[in-house]
Amino acid sequence: MINFENVTKIYQNGTLALTNINLKINKGDFTFFIGQSGSGKSTLIKLILREEEATEGIVSVNGFNVSTMLRKEIPFFRRSIGVVFQDFRLLPGKTVYENVAFAMQVVEALPKEIRRRVPTVLGLVGLSNKAKAYPNQLSGGEQQRVALARALVNNPVLLVADEPTGNLDPETSWGIMNLLAEVNQMGTTVVVATHEKNIVDTMKKRVIALSKGEIIRDQEKGQYEDEDTNHQIYN
Numbered sequence: 001m002i003n004f005e006n007v008t009k010i011y012q013n014g015t016l017a018l019t020n021i022n023l024k025i026n027k028g029d030f031t032f033f034i035g036q037s038g039s040g041k042s043t044l045i046k047l048i049l050r051e052e053e054a055t056e057g058i059v060s061v062n063g064f065n066v067s068t069m070l071r072k073e074i075p076f077f078r079r080s081i082g083v084v085f086q087d088f089r090l091l092p093g094k095t096v097y098e099n100v101a102f103a104m105q106v107v108e109a110l111p112k113e114i115r116r117r118v119p120t121v122l123g124l125v126g127l128s129n130k131a132k133a134y135p136n137q138l139s140g141g142e143q144q145r146v147a148l149a150r151a152l153v154n155n156p157v158l159l160v161a162d163e164p165t166g167n168l169d170p171e172t173s174w175g176i177m178n179l180l181a182e183v184n185q186m187g188t189t190v191v192v193a194t195h196e197k198n199i200v201d202t203m204k205k206r207v208i209a210l211s212k213g214e215i216i217r218d219q220e221k222g223q224y225e226d227e228d229t230n231h232q233i234y235n
């Protein structure tokens with residue numbers, strides 16, 4: 001589903017953000033990216049979404065060669081990917097229903113299909129009773145569930161979340177992570193960048209740890225900290 005071959009990213013100001021990354025994530029996997037602030041997690045995600053371009057190497061995602069993709073091909077590519085951010089990014093002037101429906105309108109789904117699908121997805125994230133509310137009438141956890149519904153409404157093959165629980169309390173964070181796990185069990189490949197030690201340790205998913213732009217650990221059923229050295233090197 002995701003393949004990085006010898007990928008290096010140097011930003012325009014000369015910052016070396018990722019060095020020689022080799023990475024393979026299979027269809028149906030659930031993977032955490034962890035690492036200190038500045039270690040390169042968001043850059044990795046931006047390369048997956050083609051929000052940034054690799055300086056060297058090959059990035060492929062869902063059968064697309066993201067490195068060589070033309071600008072005009074990007075919107076079509078992104079339709080197959082759902083994205084969730086730390087800061088929700090909802091449209092404040094639209095209701096919950098409209099926020100989710102909008103994602104389908106953008107891809108020119110039929111109105112009938114939108115009327116069928118939006119309530120289903122709102123039900124999945126437990127927000128059927130909030131369809132008419134506006135984002136500022138919701139708690140942070142509810143707003144993130146709307147963002148998740150929006151990310152899922154077009155049935156993405158890949159869901160990418162960059163610190164999706166960064167602004168939420170622990171209990172609410174668990175609600176979001178459990179939803180991500182459910183979505184994964186239904187077949188969607190899930191990638192999550194996070195600082196949540198408890199959640200990573202409990203969920204026992206694949207853990208890819210970054211430090212200074214390099215992968216320093218890649219573990220199936222991994223932990224937040226490296227058990228071999230027991231160093232608390234991540235925050």
Ligand SMILES: Nc1ncnc2c1ncn2[C@@H]1O[C@H](COP(=O)(O)OP(=O)(O)OP(=O)(O)O)[C@@H](O)[C@H]1O
Nearest residue numbers: 011013015016017036037038039040041042043044
């Ligand atoms: N647009 C940019 N231009 C220049 N340098 C950048 C840019 N974005 C990120 N960087 C730098 O690239 C490195 C990796 O940053 P990145 O945001 O990927 O880290 P991160 O692990 O996601 O951090 P955090 O956990 O704080 O979000 C850092 O040194 C950062 O300062």
